[in-house]
Amino acid sequence: MSIKLGPAGVPLSCKGRTIVEGMDDIISLGLETMEVQTVRMVAPQHFEQYWQAGVLANKTDFEMNIHGPYYSELLGGKVERGRSLAKIEATLQAARTVNARHITLHTGHYGDFGRGHAANQQVANVFSGIVDRVHEIWHDDEDEFPVFPWIKNGTPSKIGVETSGRQELWGSLEEVLEVVNHVEGTVPVLNIAHIHARGHGQMRTSEDYGELFDVVRESIGTKEFYCHFSGVEHRTGNAMHYTQIKKSDLNFEPLAEFIVEDGGWLDITLISDSPLLEHDAMYMMQNIEKSRHKQLERKAREDRRRALALQTGKSEEELRSKETQIAQARKTAAKPAPPAEKAPAEPAKEESPPAESEKPSKTKASKAKKESKKAEEKEEDDVFDFDEEDDDLF
Structure with missing residues (x-):
C-alpha cells in the first residue's frame, strides 16, 4: 500500500510563494506530493520556476501533479471549445516542465448535448486528442533530454478526468468511468467532496468508501487512485464551496479507516483542496496514523486473547464476552456520581442562638472588643452588645 498526501498549491504557511519554496515546506511537514494550480492561465515567466520544481521532484522522488483551468467548455461550441483547449495547452506544457504525474482537467457544462451517450462520446473524443497532444509534447525534442532527464526515461503525464460537484456540470462518477474506460492514457480523479455533494451527502461510512473504490476497480481495473478531499457545503445535490474538513458533514475518519483496514x-x-491546504493534509495524515494504531491495538488484543484461550481452555468468544463486561463495568465506575441534592436551607430560627460562652468569628471578636471597650467607658448595660451581634448575624 502506498499513500501520498499533499496540498493543492503552495502551503499557506510558506513564506515564499514559488513552487520550489512550497515543495521545501511540504517535504519538511512529512508530506510527499502537491498539485500545482494553473487554474486560469500559465504565464511564460513562470516556466523557469516550473523547471526548477521539476528538477527537484526528479531528484527527491517527490510526486508533482498539476491542475488545469477551472473553467472549461469542452462540450461547448467550436469557439468555446477552442478557447478552453488553448488554456489546456499551456497546462500540458507546464506539466512536462514540472514533471507532473497527473494533469487534472474539468469538462464543464453539458451544453446542447445534455446528459447521455452523445455527451460522453464527445468528451471521449476531446480527451483522446488531449492524450495524443501530451505524448507529442513529451517527446517533442530529443535535444532537450539533458534539460528534462525525466522525459527520456519517464512516461507522459496521465490525463485526469475529474468528477464534478454540480448537477448541471458533466462529470458524474458513472460518466467519468465510461470515458476513462474508452480512452487510454486517462484516469479518473475522484473528488470525494464533489461525489459526496452530488450524491446528497452519500459518503458517510467506511463501507461507502469500500463500494466507491470497488466500483472504480471493477470498471477500469486499476489499483492506482488520484483523489481530492476537503470539507464541502452542499445543497440539493450541488457543492456550494469547499470548507475545512472539521466544519463539514464529510468526515475523513471513515476514509482513513477504509484505507488502513481494507x-x-x-x-x-x-490532495487537500481544503481552504486550510497543508493543515488539513496533515490532519488527514494524523487520522490515518490513528487508524493504524487502532488496528495494531486490536490485533494485539486478539493475539493475547488467543494465547489466553490456549492456556485456560476457554473459547475466544467467552474471553471476548468477559472483556466486554469488564470494559462496561469500568465505564460505569468511571461515570461521576450525580451530585447530591442540596437539602433545603433550614429556617434561621431552629438553631438556638449561640451561647455567650461560644467563640465568635474573628470579625465578630474584633467588634465585640470594641463594644466591650465602649461598655467600660460608658459603664452601660451589656444588652446593647447582644443587639449589635444580632445585626451581624443577619
Missing part, C-alpha cells in the same frame, strides 16, 4: 491493495494520492 485498502492494502491501494496506491493512492490524496
